Amino acid sequence: MTRVIVWNEYIHEKENKVVESLYPRGIHNTIADGIRKDGVEVGTATLEEHEHGLTEEVLNNTDVLIWWGHAGHDRVEDYIVQRVHQRVLKGMGLIVLHSGHFSKIFKSLMGTSCDLKWREAGEKERLWVVDPAHPIAEGLGAYIELEHEEMYGEHFDIPAPEELVFVSWFAGGEVFRSGVTYHRGQGKVFYFRPGHETYPTYHNQEVLRVISNAVQWAAPKHGATPVYGNAQPLEQI
Amino acid sequence: MTRVIVWNEYIHEKENKVVESLYPRGIHNTIADGIRKDGVEVGTATLEEHEHGLTEEVLNNTDVLIWWGHAGHDRVEDYIVQRVHQRVLKGMGLIVLHSGHFSKIFKSLMGTSCDLKWREAGEKERLWVVDPAHPIAEGLGAYIELEHEEMYGEHFDIPAPEELVFVSWFAGGEVFRSGVTYHRGQGKVFYFRPGHETYPTYHNQEVLRVISNAVQWAAPKHGATPVYGNAQPLEQI
Amino acid sequence: MTRVIVWNEYIHEKENKVVESLYPRGIHNTIADGIRKDGVEVGTATLEEHEHGLTEEVLNNTDVLIWWGHAGHDRVEDYIVQRVHQRVLKGMGLIVLHSGHFSKIFKSLMGTSCDLKWREAGEKERLWVVDPAHPIAEGLGAYIELEHEEMYGEHFDIPAPEELVFVSWFAGGEVFRSGVTYHRGQGKVFYFRPGHETYPTYHNQEVLRVISNAVQWAAPKHGATPVYGNAQPLEQI
Amino acid sequence: MTRVIVWNEYIHEKENKVVESLYPRGIHNTIADGIRKDGVEVGTATLEEHEHGLTEEVLNNTDVLIWWGHAGHDRVEDYIVQRVHQRVLKGMGLIVLHSGHFSKIFKSLMGTSCDLKWREAGEKERLWVVDPAHPIAEGLGAYIELEHEEMYGEHFDIPAPEELVFVSWFAGGEVFRSGVTYHRGQGKVFYFRPGHETYPTYHNQEVLRVISNAVQWAAPKHGATPVYGNAQPLEQI
Numbered sequence A, B, C, D: 001m002t003r004v005i006v007w008n009e010y011i012h013e014k015e016n017k018v019v020e021s022l023y024p025r026g027i028h029n030t031i032a033d034g035i036r037k038d039g040v041e042v043g044t045a046t047l048e049e050h051e052h053g054l055t056e057e058v059l060n061n062t063d064v065l066i067w068w069g070h071a072g073h074d075r076v077e078d079y080i081v082q083r084v085h086q087r088v089l090k091g092m093g094l095i096v097l098h099s100g101h102f103s104k105i106f107k108s109l110m111g112t113s114c115d116l117k118w119r120e121a122g123e124k125e126r127l128w129v130v131d132p133a134h135p136i137a138e139g140l141g142a143y144i145e146l147e148h149e150e151m152y153g154e155h156f157d158i159p160a161p162e163e164l165v166f167v168s169w170f171a172g173g174e175v176f177r178s179g180v181t182y183h184r185g186q187g188k189v190f191y192f193r194p195g196h197e198t199y200p201t202y203h204n205q206e207v208l209r210v211i212s213n214a215v216q217w218a219a220p221k222h223g224a225t226p227v228y229g230n231a232q233p234l235e236q237i
Helices: A017-022 A027-035 A056-060 A078-089 A098-102 A104-110 A205-218 B017-022 B027-035 B056-060 B078-089 B098-102 B104-110 B205-218 C017-022 C027-035 C056-060 C078-089 C098-102 C104-110 C205-218 D017-022 D027-035 D056-060 D078-089 D098-102 D104-110 D205-218
Strands: A002-008 A040-046 A064-068 A093-097 A117-129 A143-153 A163-170 A175-184 A187-192 B002-008 B040-046 B064-068 B093-097 B117-129 B143-153 B163-170 B175-184 B187-192 C002-008 C040-046 C064-068 C093-097 C117-129 C143-153 C163-170 C175-184 C187-192 D002-008 D040-046 D064-068 D093-097 D117-129 D143-153 D163-170 D175-184 D187-192
Touching (some): A002 A027, A002 A205, A027 A040, A027 A064, A027 A205, A056 A078, A064 A098, A064 A205, A078 A093, A093 A098, A093 A104, A093 A205, A098 A104, A098 A187, A104 A175, A143 A163, A143 A175, A163 C163, A187 A205, B002 B027, B002 B205, B027 B040, B027 B064, B027 B205, B056 B078, B064 B205, B078 B093, B078 B104, B078 B187, B093 B104, B093 B205, B098 B104, B098 B187, B104 B175, B143 B163, B143 B175, B143 B205, B163 D163, B175 D163, B187 B205, C002 C027, C002 C205, C027 C040, C027 C205, C056 C078, C064 C098, C064 C205, C078 C093, C078 C104, C093 C098, C098 C104, C098 C187, C143 C163, C143 C205, C187 C205, D002 D205, D027 D040, D027 D064, D027 D205, D056 D078, D064 D098, D064 D205, D078 D093, D078 D104, D078 D187, D093 D098, D093 D205, D104 D175, D143 D163, D187 D205
Parallel strands (some): A002 A064, A064 A093, A093 A187, B002 B064, B064 B093, B093 B187, C002 C040, C064 C093, C093 C187, D002 D040, D064 D093
Antiparallel strands (some): A117 A143, A117 A163, A163 A175, B117 B143, B163 B175, B175 B187, C117 C143, C117 C163, C163 C175, C175 C187, D117 D143, D163 D175, D175 D187
16 A cells, blocks of 8 residues: 655635636645545645644655645745655655745755746646656656646756656747656655646646656655664675 | 566576586576566576577567576577567566676667676675665665675676666675666666576575566556657647 | 867768758868867768778777768668777767767667657757756857757657756757767767758857867766776785 | 865864874865866865855855865854855855765755765775766776775765766775766766775875866856746747
8 A cells, every 4th residue: 555645735726716716625635536546545734734734643654745835835844844854765755746846845855946947828838758668657648738837947957867757848938857756865756847726737637647657656665774874894804 | 467588598507517506497497486476477488499489479478588698698699689679679678687798688788898897706795785765676685695606897888877776895806886777768677797607696585586676677567658750740830 | 189070971962952052061071160179170081981981090090079970871881880889988989960860870879779750840949958067068058049950859769868968849849858978988979969951050159069068078088997807806805 | 277175174183193194284285285286276265264264255266166074064054055055056066075975065965864884994995987988087097996994885875876986895895886976056066985084095196186087077167057037938829
């Protein structure tokens, strides 16, 4: 059983009628419903909950955390960010969506500004698969097309991805590295670009397929057990 | 069901008593027996069989091919190498073991000489996990220790690995990038260093665990479907 | 002094009036003239010359080889391809341009099909810099714009680039990894997409700047001296 | 002219007679003297200076910063760490040495714990070149040997290196990724393992050669100029 928590700041849905109509129970519940299936148990957590819904107990029982944030990045407590960071290093998978590129947790895991170009013009985005062997691209065609999305353009100030899965084309003339993977300690991180709150992106079956694939990819495998600190020699010196 | 074929040139076992005593039914059968389990169907193929046991039909029904060769590299027909190469690009996983570094198929997939330093002195090898988040390292400790192995030392003339999972320490003073992954087309390739024929390496449970993990990692995921060739524009130009 | 040879099949220029008018002395001479400067000595070689102009002596005195081929890939002799391949592994830089993606030398260095989507529609290409720290991007702005180019689209069947410097946007809706680097043995390889023969791409100062930067990047640095083959232990075993 | 600052906490040299005798004017001055040459201007800075010697003006006039710290990591002010971090993202090269793996600046650029195994036993270290094409390995042989060093062993909790240049062998049985490169924003980062304060490592000519090579590699190239923030479309949508 893979245990997933979808975290959402849950702000826009309560302040903007367009967002509310698209995601009446919040982006988190739409994503959770869209990826729940046999073998995958999905819960949610939001900014306003106690410790943002990310207590030690919750995180210790989470295999993969999905993160959507935007207007409330600064309201996420630093000690919670530290806690999530530590859990990732210990093996929890993390999937950061869209405007989460500027979240404290993503920036602290990347070590860069995570800045980018952007534009809200409802233009067409086409996400091309550039690594068809990657499990996160499982079941897709050559690309995913989204009729209306916010534009994110290069330069995206992230470390060179360990694996580059998607590159986006935008009608307005830009490109973007839209699906990128990293290992951090024993944990895996996937950033996936689409998902502006005023578009129905998280109702798109291919977008949900990618997130669902990423959950499988990011789930910890009870990997090797590294050893740190002072150590006696294994051989006679 | 993941369908695996273990390919072995099957020469040393018939010519060398030490090797025969370690692997009486051939290295291929020892490996096949060691990784067979629920959900994994394992067959074998050898150099002397018709088309080296790698007919179109066999390969089209193989998800992961494991390759052990040494003395007979030159006796593998070029058209079979081409056929395996094409199958890898179409999605078949390939696990190349030990002296397979000099096989035609590995060299053609790498594009380099695949040369290295080597020594047969039965010295100790210790394979350190350098990427504990990697699924191929699942279930291991900090390292695998092999009391007696052939030494392979750097420089190993391969392309920079896409993922580096193991680095070996040798008693004689060398190191080696011992577990390395690549994507090639829609297929995945894993090279794993240990397995000299005069040592009982493929009876080691941790070595078998790594190969078994690698089978899961390399099995095709019915990935994205790329499109090639001349194409009409998707947008009005 | 960095010694460069620009190799060109030199076929289209003699058969097509448009190409001839753009490159009256051949693409090779336009590129050579465009990158010649203090400290860089540039010669040319073509398919019709003895040994395609790539004798042992020429290659042994070349630091960086630039390759433009298209209609004549099959007419390049295999033993010359082998010779160039060996020189790359020994340290010679190689810059492969545009339709050179299907050259024998590039495919043998990559180990993949190097296939892609393509379209001749004279559409706009915009090459975005995705790694502004890379020396090959020195002196550029955020992107290079080419008013008319042939389209190459993903999936581009190459190994994951070691460094991804440029990603192209095309008006017709595709993207492409347009500037990619690899190490192969002691040599460095850079593939750069633009340069269809019917457009004035190699007269563009930014394109020439990229090629010129790439020459500096790819020039051998009298690097470390690897050792291969059978070796005595460095430590008492 | 490449402008280099060697930063050192300068603590052990004043507290430990062994260290003082090896580095009477401090590790920083030994390194500075060892890498100064035509075209490279080298200064120093230490913890006790005003703003640790790293004022805005100093950093704005520095191309490459070299960092040695150990006992005083916590005494480095956070705002100075932020300042250095920002300068790296804007293009300044950073070379982190030995125990600097636990410095605030390195950890914030990596996003991981940067933890490792260690042992002070004065054992032999042999640094193998695993990427002979890399400019940082220029002029070396197959390896560098250091008779006495502190051991650092895997797992080293860093992001997968973008380029892996050296792997260390230790007499006590461990290995370590000893020379690793990263791009961060417009800046380049090189971590180089050797240099425990009680050994004469920074008097070793090959170690100095590596640091000197790394300075050339890390020096900013007046690279591409990325653009961030809200942007008008480049094409009609």
